[in-house]
Amino acid sequence: MLGYTLKRLGLAVVIVSLAMAILFVMIYLIPGDPAAVALGPRATEAMRESLRVKMGLDQPVWVQFWNFFTRAWTGDLGNEVLSDRPVAQVVMEQLPHTLALIAGGMVWSVALGIPLGCWAAVKRGSWADRVVGIVSVAVIAVPSFVVAIYALLIFAVTLRWLPAIGAGDAGDLGDRLTHLILPSLAVGLGWVGYxxxxxxxxxxxxxxxQHIRTARAFGLPETMITYRYALTIAILPTVTLLGVGIGQMLSSAVFAEIVFARPGVGKLVYDAILTRNYPLVTGAVLVTTVLFVLINLLADLLIGALDPRVRSRF
Amino acid sequence: MTVLAIRGLNVSFATEGGDLHALRDVAFDVPARRIVGIVGESGCGKSTLINAILGLLADNGRITGGQIVFEGQDLTRADAAQMRALRGPRISTVFQDPMGALNPVLSVGRQMRNIQYRSSLGRAARDARSAEMLQKVRIPDPEAALSRYPHEFSGGMKQRIAIAMALMMEPALLIADEPTTALDATLEVATIELLRDLQDQIGCSVLFISHHLGVIAELCDDVVVMYAGEVVERGTVRQVFRTPRHPYTARLLECDPARQSGRTRHLPVIPGDLPDLRNRPGGCIFAARCDRRGEACAAPQTEREPAPGHRARCILAEAT
Known part of the structure; x- marks a missing residue:
């Protein structure tokens, strides 16, 4: 298992490095002078030149890449334009909110999706199976921002059961959780269907x-067969799917954070794009990429822990 | 004493093309402590028969008539819970494919412990019992084997583990569904000797399904020959193999590669195909392929008993 973990970790480093290279190329290819954008139309050429030197834009492109690459690995993502604070610090302040939101989305999707799918399979062909099938497709088809808006209108505005905006008081866990219910539902509902x-x-x-037939031939109870013999295997592709699904949840989080006016990385990127705060956009995207890779790594390790065949292959 | 008595068993499957009559009027006995072989080509209803006995017919399958009497109880009238109580402790099964028969994500020990879920023994005692069974099927280092997973064993070992699981509860009847077909020849012999040893120790009856005539002759006491869902001939191995009374049995024995005396590139075959089980012929089921058919074969055939205990569903079996 240790060898398997190290291998997956090595692969994760390669993937993040590649993502950094692609990100760098994309920023480099954006037309326009970052210094000019940062300083605005009234800046003089001398001011722009000095900022270019400060940002290292006068260096050859490969030196720029090497600097970006090595600094990013040490956690230095540069300073953001508006307040000149370190990008890493700004992103890290917002990250816990987004993590909580996605974790909440996962809880919704797993807690509802797995029992529903299991139930539909066991009752195959029944009305229950059909209802689950229709509901699954329906929730997949509805975009998360629509879920967000209607959840807000119904449960927060009309029924007034749950708070509408913000992330809740910092010290009050209960308040934080009640603020999390609706946004995480918006993020996770589609995944219930998947x-x-x-x-x-x-x-x-x-x-x-065949082995299920064997288990039945030994007279094992159906509940034991369903949950211990079948679901433990059937869950494996779902774990992989969820690892990939995190990417989509991260993009849904942007909408949820905007609709519910929650702090978070999605909201941060959205604001940064509107103010053309490119270092912040780059930093936030990079952190999100690392997050995505880490969660996939976690999903792979979880598969290894759940499936002895995978474990022995590495 | 008879452990299993099947009488007039009919099984149908509802298919889109109409009812498929998979078993018709099947009857035979499995006496106590005897090994009964069932032989027949693919599609003759062997698997349907096993599933009917185990109460595990597919959803579209249904017993339309007859009785399956096991230890005095008619299984065709047993409900799901009664059947579940029998499967494992009283009737146990070893299936053909050792690769897929064990759950891939549960350790061997865990699976063997689960099979003993009805037992009042504690966990340690159950594990000891599992290790004892693994010892009996000659798995090296049985205690360590309990914590290993199926993919860590070879095919032959997996089949021995499956046999250990099947015999752990000391059933009255072991159904072995082509247990050696997926194994190579050396393993086949070893597995058959092991089965016979264990059968002797436990004193159970065995219903041994195979299409390998040599294995049946070697292992079984009695043999039941099936063709297209019907029992065409049954009797002791000696009766059926020495003096086959049904033309199908005779042709089947002629086609056995082990019986070829000279070198040949062409193994004998029985010309023709299995009849369509949705539209069974009214008369003898084998008539269309039989080279000895006559006028009388168009009428439904009953079992004749040319010798005590030797029965054949053929008009020719009466002649002598």
Missing amino acids: IARMVRASMLEVLEA
């Missing part, structure tokens, strides 16, 4: 397997 469909499909496949 997971339910995925779990249903893989459950149906596993329930047909």
Whole structure:
């Protein structure tokens, strides 16, 4: 398991490095002079020149890349334009909110999606299966910002059950959690559908397997067969799917953060783009990439922990 | 004493093309402590028969008539809970494919412990029992084997583990569904000897399904020959193999590669195909492929008993 972990970790470093290179090239290719954008139309050529030197833009492109690359690995993402604070610090301040939001989305999608998919598979062909199928497709089809707006209108504005905006008081965990319910629902609802469909499909496949027939031939109780013999296998593709799904949840988080006026990386990037605060955009995107890679790494390790066949292959 | 008695068993599957009559009027006995072989080509209804006995027919399958009497209880009238109580402790099964028969994500020990879920023994005692069974099927270092996963064992070992699991609860009847077909010849012999040893120790009956005539002759006491969902001939191995009374059995024995005396590039085959089980012929099921058919074969055939215990569903079996 240690060798497997190290291998996956090595791969993660390679992926993040590649992402950095692509990000650098993209920023480099954006037309316009970053110094001119930062200083505005009234700056003199001398001011622009001195900022270019300060930002290292006078160096050859490969030196610029090397500086960006090495600094980023040490956690130095430069300073943002508006307040001149370190980008890493600004992003890290917002990151816990986004992490909480995505974790909440995961809780919704897993807590509803897995039992629904399992239920539909066991009751295959019944009305329950059909209802789960229709609901799954419906929630996948509805964009997360629509869920966000309607959840806000129904539960916060009309019914007044839950708070509408913000992240809650810093010291009050209960308040934080009640503020998290609706935004995380907006992030996770579509994934309830994906997971339910995925779990249903893989459950149906596993329930047909020879070893399930063997388990039945030994007279094991159906609940034991469903949950310990079938679901433990059927869950594996879902874990991988969720790892990839984090990427989509991160983009849904942007909408949820805007609609619910929550702090978070998504809101930060949105504001940074509007103010053309490029170092902040770069830094936030990079942190998000690292987050995505780390969560996928976690999903791979989880698969290794759940599936002895995978574990032994590495 | 008879452990399993099947009488007039009919099984149908509802398909889009109409009802598929998979088993018709199947009857045979499995006496106590005997090994009964079932032989027949693919599609003859062997698997359907096993599933019917185990109460594990697919959703579209249904027993339309007859009885499956196991230890005095008619299984065709048993409900799901009664069947589940029998499967494992009283009727156990070893399936054909050792690669897929064990759960890939649970350790061998965990699976063997789960099989004993009805037992009042504690965890340590159950594990000791599992290790004892692994010892019996000659798995080296049985205690360590309990914590390993199926993919860490070879095919032959997996099949021995499956046998250990099946016999752990000391059932009255072991159903072995082509347990050696997926193994190579050396392993096949070893596995058959192991099965016979264990059967002797436990004193159970065995229903051994195979299409390998040599294995049946070697292992079994009695044999049941099936063709297209019907029992065409049954009797002791000696009766059926020495003096086959049904033309299908005779042709099947002629086609056995082990019986070829000279070198040949062309193994004998029985010309023709299995009949369409959705539209069974009214008369003898084998008539269309039979080179000895006559006028009378168009009428439905009953079992004749040319010798005590030796039965064949053929008009020719009456002649002598």
